[in-house]
Amino acid sequence: MLSRRIIPCLDVRDGRVVKGVRFRDHVDMGGIVELATRYRDAGADELVFYDITASPEGRSVDRTWVEHVARVIDIPFCVAGGIRSVDDARAVLRAGADKISINTPALERPPLVAELAEAFGVQCVVVGIDSVREDDGHWRVRTHAGNPDVMRAPRIRTLDWVVEAQRLGAGEIVLNCMGSDGARAGYDIEQLRAVRAVCAVPLVASGGAGTPQHFADAFLHADVDGALAASVFHSGALAIPELKRTLREHGIQVRL
Amino acid sequence: MSRVAVVDAGGANFGSVCYALERLGATPVMVRDADGLRDARRVVLPGVGAAAPAMALLCERGFAEVLPALPVPLLGICLGMQLLFESSEEGDVDCLGLLPGRVRKLDGRAGLRVPHMGWNALQPLRDSPLLAGIDTQAQAYFVHGYAAPVTADCVASCTHGERFAAVVQRGNRAGAQFHPERSADVGARLLANFLQWNPT
Numbered sequence: 438m439l440s441r442r443i444i445p446c447l448d449v450r451d452g453r454v455v456k457g458v459r460f461r462d463h464v465d466m467g468g469i470v471e472l473a474t475r476y477r478d479a480g481a482d483e484l485v486f487y488d489i490t491a492s493p494e495g496r497s498v499d500r501t502w503v504e505h506v507a508r509v510i511d512i513p514f515c516v517a518g519g520i521r522s523v524d525d526a527r528a529v530l531r532a533g534a535d536k537i538s539i540n541t542p543a544l545e546r547p548p549l550v551a552e553l554a555e556a557f558g559v560q561c562v563v564v565g566i567d568s569v570r571e572d573d574g575h576w577r578v579r580t581h582a583g584n585p586d587v588m589r590a591p592r593i594r595t596l597d598w599v600v601e602a603q604r605l606g607a608g609e610i611v612l613n614c615m616g617s618d619g620a621r622a623g624y625d626i627e628q629l630r631a632v633r634a635v636c637a638v639p640l641v642a643s644g645g646a647g648t649p650q651h652f653a654d655a656f657l658h659a660d661v662d663g664a665l666a667a668s669v670f671h672s673g674a675l676a677i678p679e680l681k682r683t684l685r686e687h688g689i690q691v692r693l
Numbered sequence: 694m695s696r697v698a699v700v701d702a703g704g705a706n707f708g709s710v711c712y713a714l715e716r717l718g719a720t721p722v723m724v725r726d727a728d729g730l731r732d733a734r735r736v737v738l739p740g741v742g743a744a745a746p747a748m749a750l751l752c753e754r755g756f757a758e759v760l761p762a763l764p765v766p767l768l769g770i771c772l773g774m775q776l777l778f779e780s781s782e783e784g785d786v787d788c789l790g791l792l793p794g795r796v797r798k799l800d801g802r803a804g805l806r807v808p809h810m811g812w813n814a815l816q817p818l819r820d821s822p823l824l825a826g827i828d829t830q831a832q833a834y835f836v837h838g839y840a841a842p843v844t845a846d847c848v849a850s851c852t853h854g855e856r857f858a859a860v861v862q863r864g865n866r867a868g869a870q871f872h873p874e875r876s877a878d879v880g881a882r883l884l885a886n887f888l889q890w891n892p893t
Contacts, residue, residue: 439853440812440832477877482812508712513834513875530705533712535836535875557705558742560808560836608808639806662806692812692832 442482442663479677488518500532507533538563541580554606564607568595569615613643621647629659649683698724698733710739713874727755740772745784774868808838809853821848833871865892
């Protein structure tokens, strides 16, 4: 049986891993390869590297560190941030990444998803979605969420975008629930369940993990394929081996 | 240490496979056409992408002719393993025909996500030097939408709704449906086993 995946997310800025709460106040967490190696050894199933400055600054991902990671790391990893074209994606995949994740550029120009799927296969194409519940009760997407000063709110409902992204060729959806992100009070199970209902490709939960129970809830109650977290791992508050043992006690299939 | 020819068939995992071989102390050599295989002691055929364009490329560069006559150990990875079979439903294409069987699309039944993507357990079916040191139920990283059948050449299977070939071996030809370059210790062990493999 397919294991549920535990995915540490490493926000990368200027060659270092950083973490901010609700996308602000970034704190240095360590070197990229050093942290990646530590998570690999701890039993992470996959890693996501998010170049948080590439997209706001309008530049592509720095490929040097992608290649360093690929040389050292023997678990799959995905690179996000600043990928706007097939050429950008090719450079990152050629440097050794297994997948690329696009967020704002996909909303700005949806055919990009199809172009990437055509060029590299759907298994390489992850669509990341920043989503928040608005006053009328609907979840809607945000673009440029990496920088609160330029964040935009197109009037696109999250559920509609999830459907459209799959139609275009998204092979996986990462749903970042902004309302719960960084707060460590649990994933937004209600929103994840709603997205799961319209999502036939792998779905990864993001935003809000604080305890092993939060992960268990996302797997058991929202049927997500993977759970992504950052601060709870970087801070040492939660160790992956202990987390996975707890999940297995809940009857959740994991790789130990 | 050992020089390994790695066929560059345009797959995105080419670099990762080379790095994995380097981590094991081997020296991967990129090979772009069949001439490059002449002095190879071992050959790896990685692959990510679709069967039809990959076969077209192998034909165009002369690999389709040379690989079947290759006297040294050959390891196909992911799509590279599927290409060892007779044909694939993906693009309805004839493959290298080194192993009997047809590669078919995974059946995405209720609740089953296709492509099959993630860590899944290996079920050894018989002893193989390629599986030495790999425990029953050890997990490996898979990413694929098509799969090869469990035939007499299958030494380990995997199950995602249906059972399919995870590791195959026939004569000096072998293949892994999963990505050893991305399967942590299990993958490293399979590659190390391949590097030491002396099929008779």
